[in-house]
Amino acid sequence: MTWISRLFSRHSRNLHLVAILLLSAVLIYGNNDLNRYVNRTTLFFSWPFSQVRCSIEELSGVNAENQRLQQSLVEASLRLTELDEIRRENRRLRSILEFEPEPGYSLLPARVVKVVGDKIPVSAVVINRGQEDSVLVNQTVINQEGLVGRISEVWPGGAEVQLLTHMANRVAVRVAESQEMGVVKYIASRGMILENFPIQGNIRQGDLILSSGLGGVYPARLVVGTVASVEKPEEEAFCKVLLTPAVSFSSLQEVFILRPD
Amino acid sequence: MKLIPYLVYLLLIAMHEVIWRDVTAIHGVTINLAAFLVLAVALYKSELTVVWFGFFAGLILAAGMPDRLGWHALALSAVAFTAFHVRERINLKSPFAKFLLMLGGLFLHNVLVVLINQSGGFLYLVWHSALTGAVYTSILTLLFFAFKDGYVTVRKIRDIF
Numbered sequence: 001m002t003w004i005s006r007l008f009s010r011h012s013r014n015l016h017l018v019a020i021l022l023l024s025a026v027l028i029y030g031n032n033d034l035n036r037y038v039n040r041t042t043l044f045f046s047w048p049f050s051q052v053r054c055s056i057e058e059l060s061g062v063n064a065e066n067q068r069l070q071q072s073l074v075e076a077s078l079r080l081t082e083l084d085e086i087r088r089e090n091r092r093l094r095s096i097l098e099f100e101p102e103p104g105y106s107l108l109p110a111r112v113v114k115v116v117g118d119k120i121p122v123s124a125v126v127i128n129r130g131q132e133d134s135v136l137v138n139q140t141v142i143n144q145e146g147l148v149g150r151i152s153e154v155w156p157g158g159a160e161v162q163l164l165t166h167m168a169n170r171v172a173v174r175v176a177e178s179q180e181m182g183v184v185k186y187i188a189s190r191g192m193i194l195e196n197f198p199i200q201g202n203i204r205q206g207d208l209i210l211s212s213g214l215g216g217v218y219p220a221r222l223v224v225g226t227v228a229s230v231e232k233p234e235e236e237a238f239c240k241v242l243l244t245p246a247v248s249f250s251s252l253q254e255v256f257i258l259r260p261d
Numbered sequence: 262m263k264l265i266p267y268l269v270y271l272l273l274i275a276m277h278e279v280i281w282r283d284v285t286a287i288h289g290v291t292i293n294l295a296a297f298l299v300l301a302v303a304l305y306k307s308e309l310t311v312v313w314f315g316f317f318a319g320l321i322l323a324a325g326m327p328d329r330l331g332w333h334a335l336a337l338s339a340v341a342f343t344a345f346h347v348r349e350r351i352n353l354k355s356p357f358a359k360f361l362l363m364l365g366g367l368f369l370h371n372v373l374v375v376l377i378n379q380s381g382g383f384l385y386l387v388w389h390s391a392l393t394g395a396v397y398t399s400i401l402t403l404l405f406f407a408f409k410d411g412y413v414t415v416r417k418i419r420d421i422f
Contacts, residue, residue: 016312017342020312020334024332024335028331035327035330042323042324043324045271045274045324046321049275049280052279052280053279
């Protein structure tokens with residue numbers, strides 16, 4: 001045995017080099033099982049780092065997924081808002097379709113394109129119909145809810161509508177139930193009121209107020225509003241009648257110009 | 262021979278191959294940390310230590326490629342062996358000589374890796390990956406030896422500012 005140990009000690013370097021060459025050769029030309037085993041062993045070094053890398057990639061994937069979902073959520077939210085708006089418009093247009101004018105009149109549909117001034121409530125709006133559509137000053141403007149106002153100014157491509165909320169606008173009206181007459185006007189500090197209604201007149205809360213057609217501007221039987229409250233002071237000759245307008249002036253979109261046939 | 266530092270080197274190589282290799286790549290040119298560590302060991306350690314370390318570093322480098330394990334181990338062992346014998350014949354006190362040794366060793370290993378992998382036009386890969394990768398890693402070795410040999414120290418850097 002001594003010759004072997006002598007051989008090893010004398011040729012240690014060469015034996016090491018041969019061992020490396022042999023091992024390499026075995027790995028190059030050896031069977032697959034050995035290579036797989038060695039590979040598994042070497043993967044032991046890489047395994048913890050592979051786990052770290054997988055976790056990082058997974059996290060970055062989750063982050064990207066999160067961003068994608070957030071974007072989808074925003075898009076869905078926008079779409080939902082759009083659908084809500086379409087639903088409201090659909091409902092509004094359906095109610096318009098059911099709306100029919102008084103006999104002897106025709107309707108010209110128009111769209112509100114601009115609000116005049118910045119006061120609340122809105123007192124005038126601009127519509128997309130004008131002289132090109134034969135629109136004239138003082139023509140009545142209504143929508144499916146009731147009387148909106150009158151045309152106060154016209155130009156080729158549009159017109160200005162003076163709403164009932166305008167301080168200069170007056171409407172001759174009747175109480176639908178009793179047919180008693182009065183004048184409706186709008187005061188910014190109080191709202192829509194019925195003027196010149198006698199204290200002994202027959203009027204109650206909830207009564208419907210219609211245009212009488214006697215003022216010369218608006219035709220008869222257009223809904224102006226309903227009676228919100230009635231006060232009858234003993235020492236005064238007229239009632240204090242507050243009305244709720246039939247039309248929502250702050251959300252006007254589609255209106256009709258009422259024209260005699 | 263203390264084994265723990267070499268195990269740490271092997272772990273470093275594994276970590277680099279799995280995590281940092283792609284992160285530090287510039288236009289597909291990667292740092293060859295395995296060859297760098299083997300060459301650095303070749304500058305200071307004995308022949309057998311260097312060759313065995315090269316062999317195992319080659320195995321780690323080829324992890325996941327069982328059919329190329331032997332080739333990578335042999336290639337890195339050969340580079341280590343060559344580097345050791347070149348080191349014996351050069352003036353190690355010259356940083357330029359060390360740099361040339363590193364550059365040559367890295368280029369040789371990169372060429373061998375290209376040959377082993379044989380994934381495309383050999384000359385193109387030698388130019389595109391082997392040489393550029395060797396230069397990229399050599400620049401880092403310059404920094405490494407500049408710090409190690411004291412040409413650049415923290416104090417000198419501080420003095421600049």
